[in-house]
Amino acid sequence: MGRGAPLGPCLLRAALLLLLSLCPAAGSTWMWLGIAAAGGPEKPGCTSPPLSRRQLDLCEQKPELAPAIREGARLGLQECRSQFRHERWDCRSPPAARRGTAAPAALGHQLSSGTKETAFIYAVTSAGLVHSVTRSCSAGNVTECSCDPSLRHGGSASEGWHWGGCSDDIHYGMSFSRKFLDMPLKNLTGKSGSGLVVMNLHNNEAGRQAVAKLMSVDCRCHGVSGSCAVKTCWKTMSSFEKIGRFLKDKYENSIQISDRLKKKLRRKEKSQRKVPIGKEDLLYVNKSPNYCVEDQKLGIPGTQGRECNRTSQGPDGCNLLCCGRGYNTHVVRHVERCECKFVWCCYVRCRRCETMTDVHTCK
Numbered sequence: 001m002g003r004g005a006p007l008g009p010c011l012l013r014a015a016l017l018l019l020l021s022l023c024p025a026a027g028s029t030w031m032w033l034g035i036a037a038a039g040g041p042e043k044p045g046c047t048s049p050p051l052s053r054r055q056l057d058l059c060e061q062k063p064e065l066a067p068a069i070r071e072g073a074r075l076g077l078q079e080c081r082s083q084f085r086h087e088r089w090d091c092r093s094p095p096a097a098r099r100g101t102a103a104p105a106a107l108g109h110q111l112s113s114g115t116k117e118t119a120f121i122y123a124v125t126s127a128g129l130v131h132s133v134t135r136s137c138s139a140g141n142v143t144e145c146s147c148d149p150s151l152r153h154g155g156s157a158s159e160g161w162h163w164g165g166c167s168d169d170i171h172y173g174m175s176f177s178r179k180f181l182d183m184p185l186k187n188l189t190g191k192s193g194s195g196l197v198v199m200n201l202h203n204n205e206a207g208r209q210a211v212a213k214l215m216s217v218d219c220r221c222h223g224v225s226g227s228c229a230v231k232t233c234w235k236t237m238s239s240f241e242k243i244g245r246f247l248k249d250k251y252e253n254s255i256q257i258s259d260r261l262k263k264k265l266r267r268k269e270k271s272q273r274k275v276p277i278g279k280e281d282l283l284y285v286n287k288s289p290n291y292c293v294e295d296q297k298l299g300i301p302g303t304q305g306r307e308c309n310r311t312s313q314g315p316d317g318c319n320l321l322c323c324g325r326g327y328n329t330h331v332v333r334h335v336e337r338c339e340c341k342f343v344w345c346c347y348v349r350c351r352r353c354e355t356m357t358d359v360h361t362c363k
């Protein structure tokens with residue numbers, strides 16, 4: 001369907017903020033997120049994350065990576081939802097679209113709209129893929145990669161430590177993520193001319209760079225009863241939550257670029273053009289909508305029915321989250337075991353406690 005069709009018009013449509021499903025080539029690049037979005041039953045091998053043609057080829061060449069591909073998509077989307085759980089856009093799609101299985105339906109517009117939110121999704125899922133593939137490498141599940149061989153020996157005897165154990169080697173994961181996620185985008189245009197494509201490619205790379213930048217060193221002490229005379233150290237990736245927080249910060253400070261490219265990336269803000277753009281920065285082309293009201297077509301769920309915090313001044317506060325529409329309050333009753341006492345011997349006796357809490361939801 002449309003795979004051989006000219007891609008220029010397709011991208012143009014994406015730029016015009018129409019549904020991604022009208023744009024089969026761009027959509028299929030993102031189908032791999034579908035499985036994680038739908039949370040459907042897993043099938044073994046490369047059949048279960050719905051993949052584009054090229055991605056399927058890659059997966060079939062390396063079937064041992066299929067679990068890591070699934071895990072990468074899951075990791076990325078889960079982190080997106082966690083980082084945005086208090087915001088108007090919470091990395092979810094309207095309930096009706098959620099019933100669909102493919103990510104284009106699930107995240108809809110957000111994958112093609114060229115906004116800050118698009119930037120975050122690309123970065124966090126591309127980072128997720130690096131993370132999960134690297135984990136597989138370290139676990140010895142992939143023939144082409146393993147723990148970092150350069151960090152198996154050596155160290156500094158005078159400082160009392162040496163490399164040992166398994167250091168995560170992200171090179172294979174980085175290059176796999178580039179092949180798997182960037183190549184289909186590049187092939188979309190033939191040349192990477194459009195602002196939207198350049199933006200997406202840059203944000204994919206920003207996600208990978210975040211994983212690389214947040215690598216750290218862990219050590220374990222040896223020696224007589226914790227004297228720590230000798231330490232074994234290894235390089236390890238940060239938790240994905242930490243990577244997610246880093247990317248969220250990049251999202252808050254993301255840079256708008258001009259979609260009319262002149263050979264290279266340019267900031268939209270003319271007075272800022274001299275300030276260089278870093279490879280870890282997140283870039284966007286289009287301003288975001290306010291995400292207040294449901295819009296099926298654009299894949300925006302709106303904030304009606306979302307739980308808000310009456311006392312918070314932050315984005316989760318009822319004022320901001322409900323976009324000034326006000327909120328409903330209902331009382332929720334919790335029953336739990338409390339005041340538990342240990343009774344000699346040997347049981348625990350508790351009372352039943354009831355608490356009432358007010359829950360506020362946006363009108």
Ligand SMILES: *[C@@H]1O[C@H](CO)[C@@H](O)[C@H](O)[C@H]1NC(C)=O
Binds near residue numbers: 067135136139141
């Ligand atoms: C490695 O493979 C084993 C066996 O298939 C699996 O149980 C484990 O989860 C895999 N580990 C990683 C990190 O991929």
Ligand SMILES: *[C@@H]1O[C@H](CO)[C@@H](O)[C@H](O)[C@H]1NC(C)=O
Binds near residue numbers: 187
């Ligand atoms: C995509 O691009 C790569 C490298 O640029 C090339 O090897 C491959 O044949 C292209 N695939 C398609 C389907 O155009």
Ligand SMILES: *[C@@H]1O[C@H](CO)[C@@H](O)[C@H](O)[C@H]1NC(C)=O
Binds near residue numbers: 310311313
């Ligand atoms: C609501 O916000 C306040 C202030 O930010 C915070 O202290 C409180 O824990 C929040 N309540 C809930 C239920 O999250």
